[in-house]
Amino acid sequence: MSDPANPSLIALGWRERVALPQFGIARLKAKLDTGARSSALHVETLESFLRDGAVWLRFTVRAGRHAADAVACEAPALDRRMVTDTGGRRTERWFIRSEILLAGQCFEADINLTDRRHMLFPMLLGRSAMQGRFVVDPARAYTQPRWPAPAMDHP
Numbered sequence: 001m002s003d004p005a006n007p008s009l010i011a012l013g014w015r016e017r018v019a020l021p022q023f024g025i026a027r028l029k030a031k032l033d034t035g036a037r038s039s040a041l042h043v044e045t046l047e048s049f050l051r052d053g054a055v056w057l058r059f060t061v062r063a064g065r066h067a068a069d070a071v072a073c074e075a076p077a078l079d080r081r082m083v084t085d086t087g088g089r090r091t092e093r094w095f096i097r098s099e100i101l102l103a104g105q106c107f108e109a110d111i112n113l114t115d116r117r118h119m120l121f122p123m124l125l126g127r128s129a130m131q132g133r134f135v136v137d138p139a140r141a142y143t144q145p146r147w148p149a150p151a152m153d154h155p
Contacts, residue, residue, distance in 0.1 A: 009133065010103045013140035018123060019101035023073045025063045027146075030102075030123035032136045038083060038095075039109050040124040042116035044070065046094065048077060057094055059113055062122065083112055100125070103144055105133060 018030045020041075043059040050056070055077040063069045075096040083093050093112040100109050102125075109129035116122060130136070 006135070009135045010105070011137050011140070011143070012103060012134050013143045014136055014138045015121065015141045016102060016125075016144055017142065017146065018125065020061075021099050021101055021106065022075070023061065023071055023098070025061060025071055028061075028063055028123050029121050030125045031119075031121040032125045032130065032134070034127045034130070034136055036086075036124055036126035037128055038081075039100075039111045039126045039129045040083075040093075040114050040116060041098075041111050042119070042122040043113045044115075044117075046113055048094070051076075057096060057113065078110060081112070083114075100129065103134065107133065 012032060014033075015029065015031050017027050019026050020028060041061065043061055045058075045060040047058050048055055049058060056074055057077050058072070058074050061071045061073055063071050075098065078095040078097050080092050080094055082090050084090050091114075093114050095110050095112050097108050098111050099106055107129070109125075111129075116124070
């Protein structure tokens with residue numbers, strides 16, 4: 001479904017399922033938040049290391065509710081930035097650039113890695129990632145088909 005005011009934008013609900021193909025994560029619940037500038041991903045572990053002189057990050061993402069759903073990931077660090085959370089607290093967080101698959105579109109977005117264990121959604125998709133692609137209808141949720149799992153070109 002598209003936005004009647006701008007047919008090039010896809011209308012989505014306030015919560016959707018996304019895929020992170022470069023990490024082999026086919027489905028992850030995400031809150032679409034136009035009030036947040038950046039996107040955030042819950043990680044259970046996070047460590048930085050050097051690879052060929054560049055800073056990389058090694059982290060664990062839980063793609064479901066069970067221990068077996070933990071996915072070990074590595075990505076080059078994009079940088080560290082200050083982020084203000086909804087409570088007004090500022091913290092410095094690591095950022096990566098990742099592919100996101102949502103509503104049949106695959107695009108890259110900057111994502112900060114943080115502890116979201118007390119949040120309902122392991123991923124928050126902010127307005128920078130959605131701008132020019134999607135509009136959010138807060139009266140809707142999970143507008144995209146759940147099954148089958150999205151096709152991914154990456155391992």
